[in-house]
Amino acid sequence: xxxxxxxxxxxxxxxxxxxxxARAFADKWKRHNLSFPPWSWVPLINRTMLKKEEGYLSLExxxxxxxxxxxxxxxxxxxxxxxxxxxxxxDLTVLVQNVEDEAHYYDYHIVYSASYMVPMLYFRGYSSDxxxxxxxxxxxxxxxxxxxxxLESKWTFITQEEHPYLNRPWFKLHxxxxxxxxxxxxxxxxxxxxxxxxxxxxxxxxxxxxxVVGLKIPREMLI
Amino acid sequence: xAANEEAxxxxxxxxxxxxxxxxxxxxASHPAPPPALVLAPRIGYLPLLVSLIKxxxxxxxxxxxxxxxxxxxxxxxxxxIPTGVLFDLLCAxxxxxxxxxxxxxxxxSNVLIPCEGEDSVKWNFVNSLKEAAYIINGNCKNxxxxxxxxQEDLWTSxxxxxxxxxxxxxxxxxxxxxxxxxxxxxxxxxxxxxxxGTEIDxxxxxxxxxxxxxxxxxxxxxxxxENLEDVPEIDTWDEISYLNRPVEFLREKxxxxxxxxxxxxxxxxxxxxxxxxxxxxxxxxxxxxxxxxIKLVRIQGIELKLDIPFSWVVNNLMNPEFYLHxxxxxxxxxx
Numbered sequence: 001x002x003x004x005x006x007x008x009x010x011x012x013x014x015x016x017x018x019x020x021x022a023r024a025f026a027d028k029w030k031r032h033n034l035s036f037p038p039w040s041w042v043p044l045i046n047r048t049m050l051k052k053e054e055g056y057l058s059l060e061x062x063x064x065x066x067x068x069x070x071x072x073x074x075x076x077x078x079x080x081x082x083x084x085x086x087x088x089x090x091d092l093t094v095l096v097q098n099v100e101d102e103a104h105y106y107d108y109h110i111v112y113s114a115s116y117m118v119p120m121l122y123f124r125g126y127s128s129d130x131x132x133x134x135x136x137x138x139x140x141x142x143x144x145x146x147x148x149x150x151l152e153s154k155w156t157f158i159t160q161e162e163h164p165y166l167n168r169p170w171f172k173l174h175x176x177x178x179x180x181x182x183x184x185x186x187x188x189x190x191x192x193x194x195x196x197x198x199x200x201x202x203x204x205x206x207x208x209x210x211x212v213v214g215l216k217i218p219r220e221m222l223i
Numbered sequence: 224x225a226a227n228e229e230a231x232x233x234x235x236x237x238x239x240x241x242x243x244x245x246x247x248x249x250x251a252s253h254p255a256p257p258p259a260l261v262l263a264p265r266i267g268y269l270p271l272l273v274s275l276i277k278x279x280x281x282x283x284x285x286x287x288x289x290x291x292x293x294x295x296x297x298x299x300x301x302x303x304i305p306t307g308v309l310f311d312l313l314c315a316x317x318x319x320x321x322x323x324x325x326x327x328x329x330x331x332s333n334v335l336i337p338c339e340g341e342d343s344v345k346w347n348f349v350n351s352l353k354e355a356a357y358i359i360n361g362n363c364k365n366x367x368x369x370x371x372x373x374q375e376d377l378w379t380s381x382x383x384x385x386x387x388x389x390x391x392x393x394x395x396x397x398x399x400x401x402x403x404x405x406x407x408x409x410x411x412x413x414x415x416x417x418x419x420g421t422e423i424d425x426x427x428x429x430x431x432x433x434x435x436x437x438x439x440x441x442x443x444x445x446x447x448x449e450n451l452e453d454v455p456e457i458d459t460w461d462e463i464s465y466l467n468r469p470v471e472f473l474r475e476k477x478x479x480x481x482x483x484x485x486x487x488x489x490x491x492x493x494x495x496x497x498x499x500x501x502x503x504x505x506x507x508x509x510x511x512x513x514x515x516x517i518k519l520v521r522i523q524g525i526e527l528k529l530d531i532p533f534s535w536v537v538n539n540l541m542n543p544e545f546y547l548h549x550x551x552x553x554x555x556x557x558x
Contacts, residue, residue, distance in 0.1 A: 164467060167460045
């Protein structure tokens with residue numbers, strides 16, 4: 001057990017641990033995942049001053065080019081992002097080669113769930129005019145393996161819920177089972193069966209969760 | 224402190240008188256229909272009232288399909304929040320009857336998650352129940368293991384406000400006990416300690432921390448006020464902070480039990496006692512800053528004194544899905 005007691009031993013993580021893990025995740029992503037813009041940490045300052053730093057991770061305006069003829073590729077989504085490093089904002093331009101292609105924009109937020117003590121992925125899709133995409137349209141952008149899982153259990157996989165902080169409907173990936181596969185990941189990754197160090201918690205988590213929404217992370221991040 | 228039968232009965236019987244007006248853009252008849260008067264159960268949800276309300280307005284509606292939603296003074300109401308909580312939170316000065324507007328068209332899907340009638344409300348209830356179970360027991364197995372028909376019956380008992388049926392079904396739910404283990408132990412050991420004048424040794428009590436499902440709704444206003452009717456009207460949900468976070472029973476030396484104040488301060492540390500009292504404290508840069516202040520705490524329509532044992536509050540005032548909904552009105556810190 002590390003000094004701050006950040007990672008609970010059964011695959012869950014504390015709020016303090018999540019903040020540490022989030023920073024580590026964002027750093028590794030920035031270093032190893034150059035085909036994507038970086039994640040930003042959004043602190044929760046809301047209505048009052050909060051002594052303990054709390055917040056969530058945000059990755060926005062990811063473009064998925066989906067051809068109107070068929071569904072997206074399974075292995076790698078045709079994600080195009082041309083961005084320049086700026087302090088405040090990320091500037092994205094897209095090369096739309098085929099005029100029949102429709103650009104879908106996606107925002108992803110990784111938010112801590114105090115109830116389940118695990119991270120949760122919230123996401124939403126919208127077209128270039130800002131209009132939200134329905135789940136049916138989003139499904140066509142997802143890898144087909146995710147789609148079959150969705151079809152099997154309508155209520156327990158991806159659901160539309162209110163974003164915990166933004167008062168808007170977003171889609172959420174359900175946390176059930178998260179701590180089980182984090183436990184499996186930590187057991188298989190180390191010979192002495194030690195738990196995952198907090199700096200790698202979100203990386204491990206995202207290596208599974210990201211695949212559901214078609215976002216892969218390079219192996220270098222897992223070290 | 225276990226649940227008191229009478230207190231729970233009061234909670235289940237609590238209701239808000241509503242006066243529901245059809246939105247003027249949807250009045251297609253002349254004269255316009257008068258408002259509908261409905262008594263809404265506090266532990267219920269607005270979409271469940273539609274079958275009672277619709278007959279008043281169906282002849283006045285323009286043609287088209289229904290997509291029903293409610294607003295209070297222009298603020299769209301979140302249908303998955305229990306009616307009593309919406310009332311306690313949005314009406315600083317309780318308005319009776321509570322005037323709401325109903326819409327049958329133009330669902331604001333950019334701000335409200337969709338509602339497909341009773342099914343959506345039931346799904347939301349079961350989901351909250353699972354989350355509460357996870358917090359209390361560490362897993363949702365008790366809910367998952369319940370048979371479909373038992374789950375249905377449980378939901379039906381809530382929908383109908385049938386406390387007897389709900390109470391009969393509770394043992395099938397096998398939800399763990401919510402108990403302040405510290406106060407229980409304090410009760411047992413206090414007679415001796417009082418006699419001998421010795422302090423209760425906190426370090427002996429190594430117990431697993433109990434986690435309590437709580438949903439906290441914080442409304443912050445900028446200026447202090449004398450009367451509740453002086454509190455300004457709410458414009459958007461962005462004025463309200465929502466915290467869906469469990470409270471953990473924590474033991475403090477010298478205290479016999481964990482109070483409601485302790486619970487709220489654990490969720491809102493910026494309003495903790497000593498800080499709230501030191502107003503006008505100098506900041507490092509020389510600027511003055513007054514701390515925030517908790518003005519009002521409402522649960523099930525009751526303005527509670529903050530020194531009440533939290534375990535009593537939880538066991539008697541929680542909603543059927545095992546969540547305690549707390550509405551708080553605060554004066555935000557001033558700079």
